[in-house]
Amino acid sequence: MSDLWVFGYGSLMWRPGFEYEECFVGELQGYHRALCVYSYVHRGTEETPGLVLGLDDGGSSMGMVFRVAAENRDAVLQYLREREQVTMVYLERSGPVTISDEQGNRDGQIVEAVTYVADHQHIQYAGKLPMDEQVRIVSAGHGKAGPNIDYVLNTVDHLRDIEIEDTELFKLAGRLRAPTRFSEHFE
Secondary structure, X not given: OOOEEEEEOOHHHXXXXXXXXXXXXXXXXXXXXXXXXXXXXXXXXXXXXXXXEEEEEEEEEXXXXXXXXXXXXXXXXXXXXXXXXXXXXXXXXXXXXEEEOOOOOOOOOEEEEEEEEXXXXXXXXXXXXXXXXXXXXXXXXXXOOEEHHHHHHHHHHHHHHOXXXXXXXXXXXXXXXXXXXXXXXXX
C-alpha cells in the first residue's frame, strides 16, 4: 500500500483534521475553487443554507497537498468521507497535483491526490451566484461548525498566508469585512 496524497482547497488547508507526514502548496488542473455549494450541515441549515467551497469545472486551483503515511491511508480516507460526504454533495476524485516546494525538494513533482469535486446534479449545487447573493447567504449562514462568515474569512486568510491569489474570494471577503455592510444601501 502506498502513501495517500490529499488535495485541500478550502477548510482542509487550515484545518485538515488528520495526521500527515508533510504538506506543500500544489496546483490541480481542470477545476477551480468556487463558492458553489449550499451548506446544510457544517455552515448552514436547510432552512438557512450557508455557502461553501467546491471544485467546479474548468481552470485550475491552488491549494495544499498533504502526504499521508501508507499505514494511515484507510483511516484518513474514512475520516475524509465522513467529513466531506455528509450529504453526498461532493464526488470523491483523484487527479494530478503539481507540487510547489520553495526548498526545491519536490518542486514540480506530480502526485495523484484525492480531492472532492462539486456534484452538479446534487440539490446543494449552487453554481455561480452573484456577489450580492453570496454576501447575503454567507452573512446569514450558521451550522454545526460555526458561522459561515468564519469559514470564508479563515480560508481567505490562509490563502493570503501561503501567497495564493483568489480574486473573487478576496473580493467577497472585503465585502464581508466591511464595518457596516448595510451602509452601502444608503449611498
